[in-house]
Amino acid sequence: MGAVSGRGRFAEWADRQEPRLRCPAVVALALAGDVAAAADLALTVAPGSRDEWQERLLRDVRGRDRELVVAHVAQGAESANRQLVGYARLGLVPPGDSGSAPPGYYVLGLVVERAWRRRGIAEALLQQLIALASERTGELWSFYDVRDTASAALHRRVGFRPERRGTIGFPGLPSTSVDELVRLSLPRDTARPRSDGAGWAAGLSVQGFPAALPLAGLRLGLEPLRVAHAEEMAPLLDDAKLHAFIGGEPATLSDLRERYRRQVVDPPSDGVQRWLNWVVRRRRDGRAVGTVQATVIRRDRALTAEVAWVVATEYQGQGYAREAAQVLVAWLREQGVETVMAHVHPDHQASQGVARAVGLTPTLLLVDGEVRWQG
Numbered sequence: 001m002g003a004v005s006g007r008g009r010f011a012e013w014a015d016r017q018e019p020r021l022r023c024p025a026v027v028a029l030a031l032a033g034d035v036a037a038a039a040d041l042a043l044t045v046a047p048g049s050r051d052e053w054q055e056r057l058l059r060d061v062r063g064r065d066r067e068l069v070v071a072h073v074a075q076g077a078e079s080a081n082r083q084l085v086g087y088a089r090l091g092l093v094p095p096g097d098s099g100s101a102p103p104g105y106y107v108l109g110l111v112v113e114r115a116w117r118r119r120g121i122a123e124a125l126l127q128q129l130i131a132l133a134s135e136r137t138g139e140l141w142s143f144y145d146v147r148d149t150a151s152a153a154l155h156r157r158v159g160f161r162p163e164r165r166g167t168i169g170f171p172g173l174p175s176t177s178v179d180e181l182v183r184l185s186l187p188r189d190t191a192r193p194r195s196d197g198a199g200w201a202a203g204l205s206v207q208g209f210p211a212a213l214p215l216a217g218l219r220l221g222l223e224p225l226r227v228a229h230a231e232e233m234a235p236l237l238d239d240a241k242l243h244a245f246i247g248g249e250p251a252t253l254s255d256l257r258e259r260y261r262r263q264v265v266d267p268p269s270d271g272v273q274r275w276l277n278w279v280v281r282r283r284r285d286g287r288a289v290g291t292v293q294a295t296v297i298r299r300d301r302a303l304t305a306e307v308a309w310v311v312a313t314e315y316q317g318q319g320y321a322r323e324a325a326q327v328l329v330a331w332l333r334e335q336g337v338e339t340v341m342a343h344v345h346p347d348h349q350a351s352q353g354v355a356r357a358v359g360l361t362p363t364l365l366l367v368d369g370e371v372r373w374q375g
C-alpha cells in the first residue's frame with residue numbers, strides 16, 4: 001500500500017449518503033488465471049509495468065508467505081461471465097526488508113475498481129485477508145498515506161489502530177513521505193476450528209498441506225465446511241437416491257453433525273493426509289446444493305488428491321457438480337497437487353461426465369467395485 005501514493009490515486013473522502021446494499025462480490029483466493037485482470041486493476045492506481053505487476057501478483061498466488069484474495073462480480077443475469085473488481089494482497093515482510101517498520105504480515109495492497117466502490121467490497125476483501133492472517137500470526141500490519149482518509153476509515157472500521165506516523169521506508173517498496181502505520185491485533189484462534197466447529201474448516205497450511213478456503217465459480221461458491229452446516233445439509237442429504245451408486249445410508253442430522261465434527265474439528269493429523277470439505281452454494285439465491293471434498297495425500301514430496309462430489313437430487317442436471325468439481329480441481333492444481341483421482345461406479349454416467357470434465361480418465365483399477373479415474 002506504500003506503493004499507492006500521491007493525490008488522485010486514492011479515493012476521495014465522502015460521507016455515506018444512502019444505506020449500503022449487500023456486498024455484490026464473491027471474495028475468494030485468487031488463481032493464476034486472475035492475475036492478468038488483477039494486474040490491470042493495479043495499474044489504475046499504482047506505478048509499474050504490466051509485466052512487473054503480473055509477476056508480483058503471481059508470486060502472491062504461488063508464494064508460501066503470501067496470499068492474493070480477489071473479488072468478482074457476475075456480469076449478466078445468468079452469471080455467464082465474471083469480472084474481477086478488486087483484490088487484496090497479504091505478505092510477510094521479513095526483518096531485513098521491513099526497514100524502519102516492524103517485520104510481520106502486512107496488507108500489501110488493496111484496490112477496488114472505481115465503479116464498484118462503496119459497496120463493501122474492500123471491507124470483504126480485508127476481512128478475508130484477516131482470516132488468512134489469523135492462521136499465521138497474532139498481528140496484522142498495514143499502512144497508507146495519511147491524506148488517504150478513505151483508507152483510514154476503512155482500516156478503522158475493521159479494527160486496525162494507528163501505531164505510528166511518519167516516513168516509513170520499506171526497502172524494495174516505494175515509500176511515501178507521510179505514511180500511517182496501523183496494526184490489528186488478531187486473536188489467533190478466531191479463524192481456527194473451535195470446539196463447536198464454528199471457525200474455518202481444518203486450519204490453514206498445516207504441515208504444508210493446503211487448507212479449505214472459500215472458492216468461487218461462475219454460479220457457485222464453495223464454502224469451507226463447518227459443523228453448523230449439518231442443519232442445512234441434513235434435509236438435502238437425507239435421500240436414498242443419492243446412495244444408489246455410492247453405497248451407505250442417508251445420514252440423520254445427528255450422524256451428519258458427528259461426521260462434520262470429525263471432519264472439521266478433529267481431523268486425523270498423521271502428516272500424510274488431510275481432509276478438505278466444502279458446502280457448494282448457489283450464488284443466485286444462496287441455497288446450498290451439495291458438497292465437494294478432497295483428501296489430499298502426501299507421498300514423498302508429491303501431493304495427490306482424491307476428490308468426490310454430491311449434488312442434492314433437486315439440483316441435479318444443471319451442471320453444478322461439474323462446475324464445483326472444476327473449481328475444486330483447478331484450485332488443487334494451483335496448490336501443487338500433481339495427481340487427482342476419483343472413484344466412480346461403472347454405471348454412474350453423470351459422475352463419469354464430471355470426472356471427464358475435470359480432466360480425469362478411467363484406469364483399469366477397480367476399488368470396492370468402483371473404477372479409479374485419474375489425471
Ligand SMILES: CC(C)(COP(=O)(O)OP(=O)(O)OC[C@H]1O[C@@H](n2cnc3c(N)ncnc32)[C@H](O)[C@@H]1OP(=O)(O)O)[C@@H](O)C(=O)NCCC(=O)NCCS
Pocket residue numbers: 001004009010011012013014015016020045110111112113116117118119120121122123124143144145148149150151153154155157
Ligand atoms: C480504498 C478502497 C480500497 C475502498 O474500496 P471500497 O470497496 O469502496 O470500500 P468499502 O465499500 O468496502 O468501504 C467500507 C468502509 O470504508 C470506509 N470508506 C471506504 N471508502 C471511503 C470513502 N471514499 N470515503 C469515506 N469512507 C470510505 C467507509 O467506512 C466504508 O463504509 P460505508 O461505505 O458503509 O461508509 C478504494 O477506494 C480504492 O481502491 N482506492 C484506490 C486504491 C487505494 O487507495 N487503496 C488503499 C491503499 S491503503
